[in-house]
Amino acid sequence: MTHSDGAHMAAEIAEQPAVLARVAAEAGPRLAEVARAIQARRPRFVLLASRGTSDHAALYAKYLIEIRLGLPAGLVSPSTMTVYGSRPELRDVLFLAISQSGGSPDLIDSVSAARDCGALTVAVTNNPSSELARAAELSVDVRAGAERAVAATKSYTAQLLALYLLLMPLAAGGPDNGQLAEQAAAVSQAARTTLDRSEEVSAVASAYRQADRLLTTARGFGYPTAREAALKLMETCYLGAQAFSGADLLHGPMAMVDAELPVLAVATPGAGGRAMLAVLERLRQRQPALVVVGGLPGLPGELPVLPVSTEGLPEELFPVVEILPLQQLSYQLARLRGADPDAPRGLAKVTRTW
């Protein structure tokens, strides 16, 4: 293993504005074609299968599907099919598999089983020649380009935008092709503006240098960001980072929060961010040094903020930019702590699970 000391991760974080533009330009036509094929089959239920970072892209898709498509959806536990041999009745089901590498055997087997059980299977990968892409009836390459750091960054934001472009044409009153192209251009620009504002990230990284644990929280469209940020901090900094929806936090884990536990709350203007206001009030009583990602009017007191540009974006696209300062934080904190974010101990780029 080469010791690149995070050079790959840094480059891949910085590349995201260009990657997002490429997703729209190069994957856009295929995404529109697959969207039409899905529409023709009129699915009534959506299942999502994924692992790791892609699980958070799947969670994002679940919110889009429930809120904008008005369809019930569920995240699959692959073990039900691979360990227990379940063969459910999947007529009228869209089975969406999301994976950077397209190489994990349990996902490939789940897609094959779902296809046998009558589902329309669609794979969203960053590797069009993967076994997962071949196993699914339809597949899309998100065109993030080769990702060399083990910690996924650009493949994640590319998945988010690809899922938005795939699913929004299925929403009643959703954006047309021209509007989608405009939104994709706006998200690329917002990503550039957000990445350029990194001085606040450095201050938070310094403050967290000695932390052993950390908590992230959000609601609604912000929740996948909280989950992905926690995973990134676990992978690159070996921090015990835990993510909770703002509501779930109040049902138990709040007991752990004290002045010693750093908390990162995602709250960007929008319904999800506004629903966090009451949670932020409760958190502030226990952890005065709370950091808010995004920042919204009506925040209690003078909380430190990691700014996120959301100019011209619908709330559904906020997750693409909200994760960026948190990727930068993971990278900077790993470097401060002497870890190599390109090659975390104990991990390989393609994880094979059964």
Next chain:
Amino acid sequence: MTHSDGAHMAAEIAEQPAVLARVAAEAGPRLAEVARAIQARRPRFVLLASRGTSDHAALYAKYLIEIRLGLPAGLVSPSTMTVYGSRPELRDVLFLAISQSGGSPDLIDSVSAARDCGALTVAVTNNPSSELARAAELSVDVRAGAERAVAATKSYTAQLLALYLLLMPLAAGGPDNGQLAEQAAAVSQAARTTLDRSEEVSAVASAYRQADRLLTTARGFGYPTAREAALKLMETCYLGAQAFSGADLLHGPMAMVDAELPVLAVATPGAGGRAMLAVLERLRQRQPALVVVGGLPGLPGELPVLPVSTEGLPEELFPVVEILPLQQLSYQLARLRGADPDAPRGLAKVTRTW
């Protein structure tokens, strides 16, 4: 608030063999009746709504539904309906809400919305006069009896057994009423045997006395146990306890594991436990002091085990007993650390979220 120093939690843990017998005897007939009503409506998809400990009962139900009923299922994010006002098409959907108190406004609103959207709504609560029970078309009282400790124990195992008795009559080739009664008697006896073996729990509690973080892991039917154990340790001991499916662990969080991080792996003989063998091998390389809950043949080396009695039980009922030594561990560790597990800081028994 009275300072009962964990007397309620200790009593409620010990009461579980009797509670499980009562669930079968007193809730059994109503569960069978609701099962017949569900069968008559032939649902094609199942959605589950819950918060906190009940979320882990919902996750258990999801495995039962996917594996034994062969139906696709999903865990609802209540915010999609309550924060974003989503009104999905829920014809042919069974919407199952699980809550100890039946008092959280977001669950009540989700059930009302799901009912308006065409779902068959069923509430499983420990409070038959709750607003949640009234909001649902059908409801079942699990009959765990009043629970006074904030950390839920007997209401959780009562929910698990109630869900088993509710759902298994819908499984092709599932147990008949006589077999269900025998299984319920066996699980009550297995709970008694498991609770009586608490010396190993005391040894693990002493070993974890200074721990700040902890990791739990399992696969398949054991996974809800890993999740619930982590929540219990967070609530009562303020430990940074994190739960991962054995497969997800390999996709990132494994990087955090080192000899300083205590790991509790649930692996009881059965398909889920056997699927953990490869994960245990990987974990052992990084954390030699791994503790196994359950214990199964072929375990690497001389790992310490928290024994679980599963005599006469199908794997689907293992979760009812697997959680018991972990409840005892949470209680004992909280007491060793000087916390009051009956009244964790920052929590109330009924959590109201919107």
